[in-house]
Amino acid sequence: MLTARNLTRLIDGRPIWSDLSLELRDGDRVALQGPTGSGKTLLMRALVGIDALDEGQICFRNRSLDDWSIPEYRRLVRYIPQDASFPTGSVRQSIELFFSFKVHRGLTLDTDELKYFMDILNLPESFLDKTADHLSGGEKQMAALLRSLLLKPEVLLLDEPTSSLDESMVSRVESLMNFWMEGDAGHRFLWTSHDSRQLDRMSERSIHLNGPEKADGPERSSSASVEKPAGR
Amino acid sequence: MEEASYIVIGNGQLALAALLLLINIGLSVVLRLGLGRDLIVGAVRMTVQLALVGLVLEWIFQVRQPLLILLMAAVMAGLAGVAAVQRTSRRFPGVYWNSLVTISASAFLVTGAAITGILQVDPWYEPQYLIPLLGMVLGNALTGISLGLDHMMEGCVRNRNWIETMLSHGASRWEAAHDEIRQALRTGMIPTINAMMIMGIVSLPGMMTGQILAGAAPLDAVRYQMVIMFMIAACTALATLGVVLLAYRMLFSADHRFIRSRIRSK
Numbered sequence: 001m002l003t004a005r006n007l008t009r010l011i012d013g014r015p016i017w018s019d020l021s022l023e024l025r026d027g028d029r030v031a032l033q034g035p036t037g038s039g040k041t042l043l044m045r046a047l048v049g050i051d052a053l054d055e056g057q058i059c060f061r062n063r064s065l066d067d068w069s070i071p072e073y074r075r076l077v078r079y080i081p082q083d084a085s086f087p088t089g090s091v092r093q094s095i096e097l098f099f100s101f102k103v104h105r106g107l108t109l110d111t112d113e114l115k116y117f118m119d120i121l122n123l124p125e126s127f128l129d130k131t132a133d134h135l136s137g138g139e140k141q142m143a144a145l146l147r148s149l150l151l152k153p154e155v156l157l158l159d160e161p162t163s164s165l166d167e168s169m170v171s172r173v174e175s176l177m178n179f180w181m182e183g184d185a186g187h188r189f190l191w192t193s194h195d196s197r198q199l200d201r202m203s204e205r206s207i208h209l210n211g212p213e214k215a216d217g218p219e220r221s222s223s224a225s226v227e228k229p230a231g232r
Numbered sequence: 233m234e235e236a237s238y239i240v241i242g243n244g245q246l247a248l249a250a251l252l253l254l255i256n257i258g259l260s261v262v263l264r265l266g267l268g269r270d271l272i273v274g275a276v277r278m279t280v281q282l283a284l285v286g287l288v289l290e291w292i293f294q295v296r297q298p299l300l301i302l303l304m305a306a307v308m309a310g311l312a313g314v315a316a317v318q319r320t321s322r323r324f325p326g327v328y329w330n331s332l333v334t335i336s337a338s339a340f341l342v343t344g345a346a347i348t349g350i351l352q353v354d355p356w357y358e359p360q361y362l363i364p365l366l367g368m369v370l371g372n373a374l375t376g377i378s379l380g381l382d383h384m385m386e387g388c389v390r391n392r393n394w395i396e397t398m399l400s401h402g403a404s405r406w407e408a409a410h411d412e413i414r415q416a417l418r419t420g421m422i423p424t425i426n427a428m429m430i431m432g433i434v435s436l437p438g439m440m441t442g443q444i445l446a447g448a449a450p451l452d453a454v455r456y457q458m459v460i461m462f463m464i465a466a467c468t469a470l471a472t473l474g475v476v477l478l479a480y481r482m483l484f485s486a487d488h489r490f491i492r493s494r495i496r497s498k
Contacts, residue, residue, distance in 0.1 A: 048400050050489055070488040075402040085394035103402040144397075151401060 001025055002047075002077060002155055002188075007056035009042055016042060020056070022207050024155060028188040029181065031199035034209030040192045041082070043209065044157040047190075048079040060155075071103040078153035082160040084144030086132040091143045094132075098147055109150060117146055120176045121169070137164035145173065149180055156180075156189040162198065174202060237447030250275070289363065298357040305366055309336045312370040316475075319378035322385040324482050324494045331377055334474030339369050342467040350459060368439060368460055369467045372424060376468035377475045380420030384479050385495050387412040395490050405484035413476055420472030424465050431461065 001023065008018040016039040024030060032040050045051040047058060049070055058065040060077060086094055099109055118127065121142055135143065141164050148156065161177075162170045181187050190207075193199050199206065253275050260267040292304055313332035317323070343366045347353045353361045388395065391412065398408040431437060432454075439460060443453035484490055 049487060050396055050400055052485075052489065071402045071404050074400055074488075079400040081393065081397060081400070083393060085391075085397045087391060087394045098398070098401050098403075101398075101401070101403045101407050103404070148401065 001059075001061070003059045004047060005057050005059075007043070007046065007058075008054045009039065009046060009051070010054045015054075016211075017209055018055075020209075024188050024190060026186045026188060027181070028205075029203045030188070030190045031203035031206035032190050032192045032209070033196075033199065033206050035211050038209035038211035040209060041159050044079050044159055044190065044192070047157055048074055048077055050079065071101070075103045075151070076153055077155040077157070078148050078151070079157040080144055080148050080159065080161060082141075082163055083137075084140060084147075086135060086140055086143065088132055090129050090131050091135070091146075092128040094143070095128075095147050095150060098151060104151060107152065114146070114150060117149060117176060120179060121146070121172050138166065138169055141165060142169070142173065145176070149176075154184075154186050154188070156187075158189055158191045160192055160194065162193065162195075170198070174198070177202065238445060250279075289359070292363070293359050296357075296359065298355070301357045301359050301362060304359075304363065305340075306336075308363075308367060308370055309339055312339075312374045313377075316374045316377040317381070320382040320385065321498055322382070322389070322495050323498060324385070324479065324496070326482060327381070327479070330475055330478040330482070331381070334471050334478065335370065335373050335377060338467050338470035338474060339366060339373055342463050342470065343369055346459065346463050364439070365460065365463065369463055372464040373467045373471040375423055376420040376472040379423070380416045380472040380476045381479060383419040384412055384416035384476050385483075387415055388483055388490065389492070389495055392490065392492055399488055399490065403488075405480075405486075405488045405490075408488075408490070409480050409484050413480055416476045416479075417469075417472055420476070421469060424468045428461055428465065431457070437461075 003021075003023045005021050007020040009016050020043070022030075032043065034040050042051060046053050049058075049065060060068065060073060065073065089097075095109065095114075098104070099107065118125070123142065127139070127143075130139070132140075141161060145158075145161060158177075162173050165173060177189065181189070191199065191202055193202075253271065256271050257268050259265070260271065288304070292300055310332060313335045314328060316335060317327050317331045320327075343362065344356075346365060347361055348356050351361060356362070388409070395408045395412070399405070427435075437457050440453045440457040443456060444450055448456075482491075483494055
């Protein structure tokens with residue numbers, strides 16, 4: 001279980017979200033919703049400790065984040081940025097680089113699994129030898145997803161994972177994520193998207209961020225989170 | 233004082249040399265380069281600064297007080313440390329301290345080792361050796377520090393996305409920063425390596441030429457130049473490494489975060 005309690009993040013002294021609590025249980029498929037600027041990306045970054053929190057506590061497997069070795073925690077709880085980066089080299093090299101991190105030393109690249117994932121995405125074998133400067137935005141997103149899944153995380157925080165993909169690819173990525181979720185009862189994800197139909201398809205419930213407190217919006221209960229079933 | 237083996241330049245000769253500046257000013261006026269003012273200011277600054285340094289050095293060489301010489305050395309190191317940071321286009325908190333600590337530690341270590349161990353100057357504080365050697369080592373370490381710092385900060389800002397992608401995939405802060413550190417060290421060392429590559433072919437180094445002018449045998453002057461180049465290379469490597477590692481500790485927190493907000497533009 002991944003729990004976050006009373007999280008607050010200030011930007012220039014103003015809370016972007018405050019007193020925010022959430023839970024991700026085994027098998028959870030959760031949509032993270034909110035208008036632009038409501039801090040969805042910032043929340044995901046905070047959940048993996050890439051941004052510092054101003055207040056609040058994050059627990060994973062009943063241990064506070066302070067007690068985790070952070071690389072070890074990020075081995076299990078993985079954030080994939082929307083514009084996941086590939087600086088140089090081929091897709092294969094970047095996958096191999098990530099396997100070389102000390103925290104993954106017990107892990108070897110499962111080529112059968114890689115082949116299977118690539119079949120779901122309908123990617124040819126040659127995709128692995130494409131270099132960074134020849135990858136389109138959509139291909140980068142798929143490569144980033146592949147790279148992450150092969151490192152066997154338990155929790156995925158997906159920030160607009162299909163934002164650069166055309167429609168046919170979107171459904172393939174969704175199939176891949178469904179396949180991944182069925183692969184282990186402990187897998188779970190938090191997913192943001194501007195496509196609300198996608199969120200309805202992929203998630204079972206949602207967390208809503210209202211965005212920072214506006215001076216002229218008294219009816220809004222600032223940035224508290226509301227949990228509601230998705231897909232009504 | 234014994235007879236100098238070189239021609240002492242008198243005031244009249246100095247004034248004659250200053251007339252050479254008229255060539256530059258004339259060109260600037262004729263070609264409308266608008267450089268006349270800058271040239272004059274530059275020439276005046278150079279003259280005043282060098283005259284002052286000359287007076288201070290003359291005094292220090294006469295007094296020959298170890299404490300005073302050390303003070304002079306500390307001032308030189310301090311100025312070099314500040315100048316190194318001033319050449320960079322970004323800053324982080326504590327950057328001046330980082331620069332001061334590393335340039336002082338590396339320059340004093342290398343110069344000290346050379347003076348006591350290699351040249352075996354007696355007494356060790358003999359300003360004729362200590363001051364010029366330290367000055368040359370500092371000048372080069374300064375370049376290494378400013379290039380290394382600049383590259384480290386620039387690289388981390390430019391590749392933030394990639395660094396954070398690595399971090400979020402379980403990379404330790406060291407694994408995530410490793411490439412930037414390596415690049416920063418390379419960049420800091422390149423001027424020194426290039427200087428050694430072309431030394432004697434394209435350029436006749438200033439110190440060696442100076443010694444030859446002062447009457448030293450060319451082969452002796454060459455030996456001094458070799459020693460100083462080894463000192464410069466060692467000191468620049470130490471200083472660049474030190475300052476880049478301190479920057480790394482400041483920019484990457486112990487809980488494996490890259491703290492972008494610590495880097496500000498000038």
